[in-house]
Amino acid sequence: MVKTKRIALTQLTSCWGCDQALVDLHLKLLDVLPALDIVYWPAVVDYKLHDLEAMPKNSIHIGLVEGSCRTKEDLHLLKVMREKSKILVAWGSCSAYGGVQGLGNQWDLQELLDRKFLKADTVTDGRIPDENLPGFTQSIIPNPDIVPVDLVLPGCPPTSENTLEALVTLLENKPYDLPDKTVCDQCPMEREEKRITQFRRTYEGKIDPTKCLLDQGYLCLGFATIGLCGAQCPTVATPCKGCFGPPPTVKDHGAKIISALGAIADMTPEELKAAFPDPIGSFYFTDYASSYLSKIRDQMRREEK
Numbered sequence: 001m002v003k004t005k006r007i008a009l010t011q012l013t014s015c016w017g018c019d020q021a022l023v024d025l026h027l028k029l030l031d032v033l034p035a036l037d038i039v040y041w042p043a044v045v046d047y048k049l050h051d052l053e054a055m056p057k058n059s060i061h062i063g064l065v066e067g068s069c070r071t072k073e074d075l076h077l078l079k080v081m082r083e084k085s086k087i088l089v090a091w092g093s094c095s096a097y098g099g100v101q102g103l104g105n106q107w108d109l110q111e112l113l114d115r116k117f118l119k120a121d122t123v124t125d126g127r128i129p130d131e132n133l134p135g136f137t138q139s140i141i142p143n144p145d146i147v148p149v150d151l152v153l154p155g156c157p158p159t160s161e162n163t164l165e166a167l168v169t170l171l172e173n174k175p176y177d178l179p180d181k182t183v184c185d186q187c188p189m190e191r192e193e194k195r196i197t198q199f200r201r202t203y204e205g206k207i208d209p210t211k212c213l214l215d216q217g218y219l220c221l222g223f224a225t226i227g228l229c230g231a232q233c234p235t236v237a238t239p240c241k242g243c244f245g246p247p248p249t250v251k252d253h254g255a256k257i258i259s260a261l262g263a264i265a266d267m268t269p270e271e272l273k274a275a276f277p278d279p280i281g282s283f284y285f286t287d288y289a290s291s292y293l294s295k296i297r298d299q300m301r302r303e304e305k
Contacts, residue, residue, distance in 0.1 A: 005061035005171060008040035008052065009091075010081055012074040012143075013101060014067030017157040018092040019043045025160045032164065035171050052080055060084045062170050064091040065143060068098050068289070072135035075146070082147040087170060089151045091163075095143045096154045097245050098289025102140040103281060105294045108301065109138050139298050140289040151176055155228060156243035156286050162228055180247050183222030183240050186231035191215060195266040199275040202239060209237040214264075219282065224256045245287045252292050254283035 009019065023029075023044075039060060040047050063085030069075045082088050090096045098105075104112055113136075117128045144152060153166050153176075169176040184191070191212040200217045207213065213220035213234060221242035222234055233240050246253040258279075265272060276282045280293075288294050 004037040006037045006039050007062045008060045009064045012067030013070035014094045018066040021157040021160045055084050058086050062087050064089045066091045068094045087150045090143050090149045093154045093156045093286040096152045097287035098140040098142045102289025105139045142290045154245045181227040183225045183231050186227045187234045197266050207237045213239050241285045243286045253287050257283045
């Protein structure tokens with residue numbers, strides 16, 4: 001008889017793509033479902049927050065948290081999940097690094113609200129509503145910097161196989177270690193390691209599907225991105241955007257990318273600046289909130305106040 005473990009899955013501010021990736025396992029879910037007692041999963045079953053709050057401390061064997069803390073309710077839910085879970089998993093790049101919404105850390109919260117409600121083209125009444133608006137956090141802080149997590153499983157989203165492998169490992173009480181390999185290590189394209197004299201947008205020129213995209217002048221971040229996805233994008237001639245974040249030995253994703261590009265680009269600083277008008281969006285697609293630059297900015301704002 002299979003000994004079941006209690007599992008809870010919850011969503012903070014996110015697209016819920018991690019949950020979709022799990023459901024996309026289809027029949028493979030049958031390999032793990034008999035061992036899971038799902039006690040909280042609002043994306044699938046109509047659980048309420050008070051159901052989770054009423055559970056005893058450490059009564060959940062495995063807790064998976066998707067999304068980042070953009071609202072104060074997110075922050076409360078994350079802390080409740082930490083209290084109730086023996087093992088807490090930062091599930092997906094939003095949970096691990098802050099996600100795409102972490103790019104908002106470039107601006108103060110008031111600037112974001114002004115842009116959203118006062119300056120955007122879709123504004124209808126020119127005011128920031130005071131009804132039906134959640135309490136926002138001042139900035140996005142990666143979940144592992146808010147509460148201790150036991151496992152980080154990045155990805156936007158993690159592949160279905162990533163989640164299944166992690167679940168099976170946890171169910172067997174084994175450690176789950178992230179690989180130190182990169183997307184480039186998984187990519188089948190031929191690398192010549194030549195100097196780059198020009199960067200192109202993906203719609204410019206014609207991509208050769210047999211040759212390294214970076215060698216062709218297309219910004220492919222596979223050299224600095226953890227190899228968990230099987231090089232899904234480069235394999236179909238689409239540049240890697242770095243959405244899985246860096247390998248464990250790399251401390252700052254964007255800094256690693258900038259350093260590497262500086263070594264292989266035969267271009268002036270002015271030409272590089274013109275090639276990347278949005279360097280933070282280009283080099284920190286899902287992990288800006290976890291970068292040193294974002295944390296320094298956040299610290300400076302707090303000191304100003």
